[in-house]
């Protein structure tokens with residue numbers, strides 16, 4: 563019986579590549595939180611490393627990733643996030659998800675990453691479950707949510723209250739009936755501004771670049787979701803075997819929207 567339990571189920575998704583990175587404390591601060599993070603993640607704790615090494619820096623209240631001198635922080639009340647909010651750049655994402663003045667759907671963000679899209683959706687009033695399979699990113703998402711809960715900005719606190727973080731491979735979960743699934747799979751050939759490109763390189767080092775969008779789309783299609791929204795580079799082919807119900811195209815990204823009235827409670831097609 564025990565050997566039967568050990569058998570791999572052919573339907574299980576393959577395990578993703580495991581990246582182990584050192585955790586270092588902020589110089590001059592207590593190393594306790596860094597040590598706890600290293601222990602929780604199963605990563606080595608080191609007093610210091612070369613800045614060319616991919617590593618996680620953890621201070622008493624802050625944490626960030628470093629690669630080749632590039633720093634990546636998840637901070638939901640940063641100036642950049644507040645600028646994005648004021649600039650109305652979230653409008654296209656909100657419309658793709660189906661957000662209206664009187665309608666804020668429950669969203670399952672199955673590709674959490676740095677949590678920026680998830681936070682934008684929470685800020686637009688949606689309840690968001692954000693799932694991320696790379697442990698260090700899930701740890702940073704949880705830390706960013708905790709920091710946002712005590713932000714001095716009331717909107718940031720309220721948005722953070724609408725977010726839940728799941729450290730998991732989304733394909734092992736079933737989403738609640740009627741949820742909107744949001745997918746933003748890695749796309750190696752994205753053309754980006756230099757700073758964003760460095761961030762993308764860091765994400766690709768952490769996440770599996772073979773990060774299979776098609777696989778995620780197949781999983782999403784089997785869920786009782788009312789809508790699936792996929793972020794794609796403007797000229798990339800659509801994922802999956804079904805044509806999108808409609809697409810919303812911005813300057814550099816496109817949102818392919820699959821409305822599935824029979825699967826859930828929403829089913830209102832924007833018809834764009």
Ligand SMILES: C[S@@+](CC[C@H](N)C(=O)[O-])C[C@H]1O[C@@H](n2cnc3c(N)ncnc32)[C@H](O)[C@@H]1O
Pocket residue numbers: 672673674675676677678679680693694695696699730731732733746747748749765769770773774778
């Ligand atoms: C391009 S990033 C998403 C960026 C995100 N939308 C943001 O605003 O920061 C893609 C992320 O999806 C994650 N991912 C890919 N497949 C996944 C899966 N099956 N389950 C959970 N996370 C997954 C990767 O680890 C990576 O962090």
